[in-house]
Amino acid sequence: MxxxxxxxxxxxxxxxxxxxxxxxxxxxxxxxxxxxxxxxxxxxxxxxxxxxxxxxxxxxxxxxxxxxxxxxxxxxxxxxxxxxxxxxxxxxxxxxxxxxxxxxxxxxxxxxxxSLGVNLFYRIAALAAKLADPFPEYDVGGWEFHHNKKVDSPSGTAKILVGKVLQAMTRKKKAVWEKLDRPPEPDEIHFPSLRLGSVPGLHALSFDSPSDTIEISHSARNxxxxxxxxxxxxxxxxxxxxxxxxxxxxxxxxxxxxxxxxxxxxxxx
Structure with missing residues (x-):
């Protein structure tokens, strides 16, 4: 080819x-x-x-x-x-x-x-969100880190990831990407970005309850x-x-x- x-x-x-x-x-x-x-x-x-x-x-x-x-x-x-x-x-x-x-x-x-890994991560995250949806004790949020030369924020990967989570859940309706000076609404997913050094890319999703935390993430080495x-x-x-x-x-x-x-x-x- x-x-x-x-x-x-x-x-x-x-x-x-x-x-x-x-x-x-x-x-x-x-x-x-x-x-x-x-x-x-x-x-x-x-x-x-x-x-x-x-x-x-x-x-x-x-x-x-x-x-x-x-x-x-x-x-x-x-x-x-x-x-x-x-x-x-x-x-x-x-x-x-x-x-x-x-x-x-x-x-x-x-x-x-x-990335094959990221695209597998999308599917794992969507399944996790679907499983967590009936349990309101588990709030959902996440974050992404990238190198300080990246010109867009949030990353396209973060947008797709959060989109798939929203599709899988009935109790979450929208994403908030910017900083929050207030508590998030029950139907919001807060997903901020950080630009730092030479980090190739890190995306993490958390399901947090008063008792414990379930976290899944994908970290690119290169x-x-x-x-x-x-x-x-x-x-x-x-x-x-x-x-x-x-x-x-x-x-x-x-x-x-x-x-x-x-x-x-x-x-x-």
Whole structure:
């Protein structure tokens, strides 16, 4: 499978290594700020419009910035390139991107977090919330920590996590992300954020009663899990096994949840 990397910072380099380990080829990388050359020897350009090698690309993997992501994705879709989008913070543009994908008969997979562990955590958290719902003694809340270079807050992962908890519970109706100068209402979930140092990512959910606390969490050690999930999403989008040629792309807009459901379809999860 031939992969274009849109963004060649720290994450782009990890994606490159992961793709090569799984037997794929990097055809081109694009980043206006990254110095060349790429570790794989693929050409590095500053903009999508400059990259002639995009014509030989099976799929693009996009990890850039919230202010550039939607434009990058739209440009790739216009060129008919299946795209895996990993940037967060651009989702206000998602409806128009979805219209473009459908109009072009194109392929897009997006997610706020491609980590296999995080996506398993979502399912564990939703089940825990459903089990705790009949017991009002257990209040629910949580928090997330990320490195001090992260530009959005709360994280996209936190939003999805809390959304799944709210879907699973009848007595919790809304999230409060900012600091509270009052007691939370009984139907609120308080879920603040902290930006600190080099923490790759920590999300925790607590069910607390006067007697005890049940806590589940996911802590990322590095970005390798994100890269693996994104490359697996690219393989899924093109019906491709590691080290094999790309198949026909799935047309439409998908999320990593679709990938996970396909992986888990023969289990009890």
């Amino acid at each position: 031939n992969i274009a990397l849109i963004g060649y910072g720290k994450m782009g380099r990890i994606l490159e290594r992961t793709a090569l380990e799984r037997g794929h080829t990097i055809t081109v990388a694009l980043d206006p700020a990254a110095p060349g050359p790429t570790a794989s020897g693929a050409p590095l350009y500053k903009a999508i419009a400059e990259a002639k090698e995009l014509g030989g690309t099976d799929v693009a993997v996009e990890f850039t910035r919230p202010d550039t992501a939607a434009g990058n994705i739209a440009a790739l879709i216009e060129r008919g390139i299946p795209t895996v989008a990993g940037t967060t913070g651009w989702y206000d543009k998602l409806p128009e991107i979805e219209k473009l994908v459908n109009a072009k008969g194109a392929s897009l997979c997006w997610s706020s977090n491609y 970005r390798d899990g994100l890269a693996l999930g994104a490359i697996r999403a690219a393989e899924w989008l093109l019906d491709c096994k590691p080290g094999k040629a790309a198949g026909k792309a799935r047309n439409g807009v998908f999320t990593f949840d679709d990938v996970m459901e396909d992986i888990l379809k023969e289990t009890l999860v």
